Structure formats: structure tokens, C-alpha cells
Amino acid sequence: MSEKKNEGNSVSRRSFLRNGALAAAGFMIVPRHVLGRGFVAPSDRLRVAAVGVGGKGYGDITSFAEGRADIAFLCDVDKRRAAKAITTFPKAKFYTDYREMFEKERKNFDAVSVSTPDHQHAVAAMAAMQLGKHVYVQKPLTHDIYEARKLTEAAKKYKVVTQMGNQGASGDGVRQLMEWYNAGLIGDVHTVYVWTDRPVWPQGVAWPQTNATIPAELNWDLWLGTAPKKNFVDNLVPFNWRGWWDYGTGALGDMGCHLIEPPFRVLGLGYPSSVEASVGSVYVGEFNRGYFPESCPPSSHVTMKFPVKGGKEVTMHWMDGGIQPERPEELGPNEMMGDGGNGVIFVGTKGKMMCGTYGINPRLLPTSRNAEVNVPQTIARVPEGHYLQWVNAAIAGYNSKEAKSLSSPFDIAGPLTESILMGNLAIRSYDYREAKIDGKGYNYPGRYIKLLWDGPNMKITNFDPANQFVKRTYREGWSLGV
The missing domain is CATH 3.30.360 (Dihydrodipicolinate Reductase; domain 2)
Incomplete structure (x- = not known):
């Protein structure tokens, strides 16, 4: 079965790459030792853009915020469901279409949380990874087998830190x-x-x-x-x-x-x-x-x-x-x-x-x-829990020991x-x-x-x-x- 490409005014994932030239992947993170003592480097905080912020999505982002994460952007197609998140995170800019948010704000966030209905998981997560963003995706990772395989491959290709929201892992x-x-x-x-x-x-x-x-x-x-x-x-x-x-x-x-x-x-x-x-x-x-x-x-x-x-x-x-x-x-x-x-x-x-x-x-x-x-x-335990484990690994980076010890990265979550x-x-x-x-x-x-x-x-x-x-x-x- 073939997928049809975006037409008209809709923003495709390919346009993110073409227009952005992988701007996010090239965003420079300054090591803290360069800035000296007393400075908080950008790498010490994770700026999260959330796609789907009602219900479980709200629970996800409030859990991230308990660690070194700043909820920078909120996106939801239903403003009724988004109301609580908007009140909780008043500094976060709100969008209705994640594609517009990605296009306009791609230089201003480091990671994406996806908590939508199942049929939208893959497209939002893939678009984020193609921008070089770390991703946390609620379970099930995808709606289709093919989508799961492609997200697993993309995590390695784009060298991003990933986690699926099966917190028992x-x-x-x-x-x-x-x-x-x-x-x-x-x-x-x-x-x-x-x-x-x-x-x-x-x-x-x-x-x-x-x-x-x-x-x-x-x-x-x-x-x-x-x-x-x-x-x-x-x-x-x-x-x-x-x-x-x-x-x-x-x-x-x-x-x-x-x-x-x-x-x-x-x-x-x-x-x-x-x-x-x-x-x-x-x-x-x-x-x-x-x-x-x-x-x-x-x-x-x-x-x-x-x-x-x-x-x-x-x-x-x-x-x-x-x-x-x-x-x-x-x-x-x-x-x-x-x-x-x-x-x-x-x-x-x-x-x-x-x-x-x-x-x-x-x-x-x-x-x-x-x-x-x-x-x-x-076997080592995870005292910080599932959410902060991902936040800390995303801050540390793709090749870090924190990333290599994640509980449910896509190379595990995808085959599951x-x-x-x-x-x-x-x-x-x-x-x-x-x-x-x-x-x-x-x-x-x-x-x-x-x-x-x-x-x-x-x-x-x-x-x-x-x-x-x-x-x-x-x-x-x-x-x-x-």
C-alpha cells in the first residue's frame, strides 16, 4: 500500500527537512565547562514540545517537568482537553497543528512528547526525529507494524534518544x-x-x-x-x-x-x-x-x-x-x-x-x-523512574551511558x-x-x-x-x- 504525499498548503515531513536543512540537528549545545562555574548551560535543561496534552499527555509532561525539563510548547487539536495544560504551563506557546509548531519553532525545542490517539503516533514522532529531536511516545508505539519498524530504524538513523510510555519497563x-x-x-x-x-x-x-x-x-x-x-x-x-x-x-x-x-x-x-x-x-x-x-x-x-x-x-x-x-x-x-x-x-x-x-x-x-x-x-534499578530516565538521557545525548541504559528505547519498544x-x-x-x-x-x-x-x-x-x-x-x- 502506498502513502500519498502532502499537497496544497499542508506541511509535510519532507518539507521540514528541506526547509530546515536539519537545523535542529545542527543546533549547538554549549558544554557547561566552557561557560564556567555558576552558569547553567543549555544542555542542563531539556526543552520539550508536547503533541497531545490532555489526559495521559498532561500526565506525561507534568512528570517530565519534575526533572530538568521545561515544557516549552503545547499542541492539541482539542482546546478543551488542552485547557489544564495551558493553565499549568502558562509560558508555553500553544499550537493546534504540530506540523506548524515544528515548522515555526524547530530551533526552540530539543525533544518532543507524543500522546495522541494511536493513529497519529508515527507521523508526529517521525517528523520530530527527522528534525533531530529526541522523542517520548505513548504506548502503543504505533498503530501499524510497518510504522513501528520505520520508527525503530529512524531512531538509529537520526541518532536521537527515544522512549515508549510503558512505564512498567x-x-x-x-x-x-x-x-x-x-x-x-x-x-x-x-x-x-x-x-x-x-x-x-x-x-x-x-x-x-x-x-x-x-x-x-x-x-x-x-x-x-x-x-x-x-x-x-x-x-x-x-x-x-x-x-x-x-x-x-x-x-x-x-x-x-x-x-x-x-x-x-x-x-x-x-x-x-x-x-x-x-x-x-x-x-x-x-x-x-x-x-x-x-x-x-x-x-x-x-x-x-x-x-x-x-x-x-x-x-x-x-x-x-x-x-x-x-x-x-x-x-x-x-x-x-x-x-x-x-x-x-x-x-x-x-x-x-x-x-x-x-x-x-x-x-x-x-x-x-x-x-x-x-x-x-x-540488575540495576531505575530510582528516577521512567520519565526522568528519558529526560536525563536526552540531556546526556545519544551516545551517553544514560541513553544506552534506557528501559524502553525504540530498538526494544519497536519489536515489542x-x-x-x-x-x-x-x-x-x-x-x-x-x-x-x-x-x-x-x-x-x-x-x-x-x-x-x-x-x-x-x-x-x-x-x-x-x-x-x-x-x-x-x-x-x-x-x-x-
């Missing part, structure tokens, strides 16, 4: 799990169960037929961005977009980066070799199951196989919509599995271990083992995101040539086979229609710029 829990696993306490893991009670927004529903009035404070065309042109409907903004494929990535995209990250890191996983999916349907009439191709399903069970060392493989089960795995025999009948609604269970040849969301509350099973085992700490989005590819794998609406809804032949994945080439090798979900076509006027 900097937590103590995942490091404790790694130390237990490395010490051989549960043997070789062969199966992992991951589950969530999400979605907590509408999924498995038809697109509303009634149009609504666009709020005066919302630039709906900019909110749509790369997505197809549609009329505005109620109850989509600011949160329920997650259940629609044009904008969100469903429960798997929302929670996968928090829950799959621990096994991905602990077991050193890479690209999966295969993926299968089954989904829940909704009742739309007597003996009639409803499938709505624009909407994520109400629940799903995805199974992925990951090759590991020694010619072995790990089977990972993802479950959402309230589906949970069978309780381990080692877990007491009144003991909580995971953190209740979410969790991860590692099944090894010598035992099991478990954690909650973000890798918190790691436990060996049976839980009585935790009082008996004392494994020395071998690709693997997570593989599940969505399987869930969506219908054939447009065969798709039809009948008494049973859409025909999804890709859900009834094992999809074989060629990771390096980003391709399903045994069911070509599934490859349409590797990379989407952007709306005219938008481009990834690669």
Missing part, C-alpha cells in the same frame, strides 16, 4: 522477574499466559449512523489526521476511539505494552513465528452473531509462538474482554491471580511465577516460595510493538475479496488458520490478504515521510 518488578529467571528458579519457560479485563470502552459495535455537531474547540479534520474522512459522532472523543480500527488498537494495543513487556524482556523474545486468533461476537438477533469490521471485537484470544535459543519456542496466550486462563494449581483458592483484572503467568520446566500490570507484585508460585528464596540483585500488533493482524484477517455480510456476518478466513510470520520481511507467508494490515494507506495530505 522501568519498574523493579520486571527486574525481579529477570533475576529469578536468570537464577534458574523456574527452569526454561515454555508457556506464558497474559490477560486483561479491557476493553472498558465500546467494542464489537456498529459505527453510529447519527452525525453530531463538532465542538467549536475541536479541529475534527486534524483529529482525523491519517485516518479516513468521516463525519463527527458523539462519544468518540476523547477516549472511546480505542475501540475503532481507524484510530485505536483495541485492548491488545492498549494493555499489551504493559503486560507483554515483562515476558518479552525476561525471556528475550523477538519476532513471533506464527499467530492465531479467535474472538467473541455480539448478539444481534436470533441465532445471529454480529461482526463489525470497523470495530475491534468485544473479546479475543490470541496465541503466538516465539522462537528461543536451543531450537525451542515459547507459546504466549493473550486474552482480553474478561477471558482468563485456568488458575495454576500452585495458587491458593483465595489468592489473587495477577492483580485481578490483569496479569501474567510464566510456566517453566521447574516452576511458575506471576505478576500484575506493569510487572508489579512479582511472585513465585506457590507464593510460600517467596519467603524462602533470596536471589542477589544483579510489532509483536503485539501481530495479534491485531490475526484478529482482523479477513479477505476483502471474500468478505460479505450475511446471516453470520463477515467472513474471516484468516482466523481459522495459523498465520506464519516472516518477521524480518514483515510478511505473512501463507495467507496474503492478512498483509493488508501490516501497513495502512494514509488519508491524502499525510505521509510518514520515508
Whole structure:
């Protein structure tokens, strides 16, 4: 699928490079020793431009500001959502279109925070990196597998400091799990169960037929961005977009980066070799199951196989919509599995271990083992936390030891995101040539086979229609710029 280049008055990422001549990359940072004692060098503060400043975006920038970061610019397509940030950071100049902000202010900021709906992550992050800016991008890193691969490549090409917003990657829990696993306490893991009670927004529903009035404070065309042109409907903004494929990535995209990250890191996983999916349907009439191709399903069970060392493989089960795995025999009948609604269970040849969301509350099973085992700490913790870890690394620079010890840079976050989005590819794998609406809804032949994945080439090798979900076509006027 090809992307169309920007036309008319829209500002493309290529124009940033052409007109700016990589001005930001050439911006001179004066070392503090040159200025002498008592001076605060520009390199001692990180000037951040924020794209998406409501909700989670607001939480991100206030966390950055707790360290050596100055929130210099704010950008949001919805002034209602931006109001709190504008009040909190009155010195920050406000923009509605990040492309205009980048074009006009590219010499005046060092880094960019991206916290938009999923379908806008990649274009904003790529544009920032092409200007030589460090980037922090909320999870999931991207909407599409192709986008994740390109952002990962761009981080290396432009030598910028990157971090994805899966803050559990900097937590103590995942490091404790790694130390237990490395010490051989549960043997070789062969199966992992991951589950969530999400979605907590509408999924498995038809697109509303009634149009609504666009709020005066919302630039709906900019909110749509790369997505197809549609009329505005109620109850989509600011949160329920997650259940629609044009904008969100469903429960798997929302929670996968928090829950799959621990096994991905602990077991050193890479690209999966295969993926299968089954989904829940909704009742739309007597003996009639409803499938709505624009909407994520109400629940799903995805199974992925990951090759590991020694010619072995790990089977990972993802479950959402309230589906949970069978309780381990080692877990007491009144003991909580995971953190209740979410969790991860590692099944090894010598035992099991478990954690909650973000890798918190790691436990060996049976839980009585935790009082008996004392494994020395071998992995450094992140006392400053996920946000300030990125701020400090960005100030230190791309080749610094701080940058090399980041918890979720794109060379880690990119492959993780690709693997997570593989599940969505399987869930969506219908054939447009065969798709039809009948008494049973859409025909999804890709859900009834094992999809074989060629990771390096980003391709399903045994069911070509599934490859349409590797990379989407952007709306005219938008481009990834690669």
C-alpha cells in the first residue's frame, strides 16, 4: 500500500527537512565547562514540545517537568482537553497543528512528547526525529507494524534518544522477574499466559449512523489526521476511539505494552513465528452473531509462538474482554491471580511465577516460595523512574551511558510493538475479496488458520490478504515521510 504525499498548503515531513536543512540537528549545545562555574548551560535543561496534552499527555509532561525539563510548547487539536495544560504551563506557546509548531519553532525545542490517539503516533514522532529531536511516545508505539519498524530504524538513523510510555519497563518488578529467571528458579519457560479485563470502552459495535455537531474547540479534520474522512459522532472523543480500527488498537494495543513487556524482556523474545486468533461476537438477533469490521471485537484470544535459543519456542496466550486462563494449581483458592483484572503467568520446566500490570507484585508460585528464596540483585534499578530516565538521557545525548541504559528505547519498544500488533493482524484477517455480510456476518478466513510470520520481511507467508494490515494507506495530505 502506498502513502500519498502532502499537497496544497499542508506541511509535510519532507518539507521540514528541506526547509530546515536539519537545523535542529545542527543546533549547538554549549558544554557547561566552557561557560564556567555558576552558569547553567543549555544542555542542563531539556526543552520539550508536547503533541497531545490532555489526559495521559498532561500526565506525561507534568512528570517530565519534575526533572530538568521545561515544557516549552503545547499542541492539541482539542482546546478543551488542552485547557489544564495551558493553565499549568502558562509560558508555553500553544499550537493546534504540530506540523506548524515544528515548522515555526524547530530551533526552540530539543525533544518532543507524543500522546495522541494511536493513529497519529508515527507521523508526529517521525517528523520530530527527522528534525533531530529526541522523542517520548505513548504506548502503543504505533498503530501499524510497518510504522513501528520505520520508527525503530529512524531512531538509529537520526541518532536521537527515544522512549515508549510503558512505564512498567522501568519498574523493579520486571527486574525481579529477570533475576529469578536468570537464577534458574523456574527452569526454561515454555508457556506464558497474559490477560486483561479491557476493553472498558465500546467494542464489537456498529459505527453510529447519527452525525453530531463538532465542538467549536475541536479541529475534527486534524483529529482525523491519517485516518479516513468521516463525519463527527458523539462519544468518540476523547477516549472511546480505542475501540475503532481507524484510530485505536483495541485492548491488545492498549494493555499489551504493559503486560507483554515483562515476558518479552525476561525471556528475550523477538519476532513471533506464527499467530492465531479467535474472538467473541455480539448478539444481534436470533441465532445471529454480529461482526463489525470497523470495530475491534468485544473479546479475543490470541496465541503466538516465539522462537528461543536451543531450537525451542515459547507459546504466549493473550486474552482480553474478561477471558482468563485456568488458575495454576500452585495458587491458593483465595489468592489473587495477577492483580485481578490483569496479569501474567510464566510456566517453566521447574516452576511458575506471576505478576500484575506493569510487572508489579512479582511472585513465585506457590507464593510460600517467596519467603524462602533470596536471589542477589544483579540488575540495576531505575530510582528516577521512567520519565526522568528519558529526560536525563536526552540531556546526556545519544551516545551517553544514560541513553544506552534506557528501559524502553525504540530498538526494544519497536519489536515489542510489532509483536503485539501481530495479534491485531490475526484478529482482523479477513479477505476483502471474500468478505460479505450475511446471516453470520463477515467472513474471516484468516482466523481459522495459523498465520506464519516472516518477521524480518514483515510478511505473512501463507495467507496474503492478512498483509493488508501490516501497513495502512494514509488519508491524502499525510505521509510518514520515508
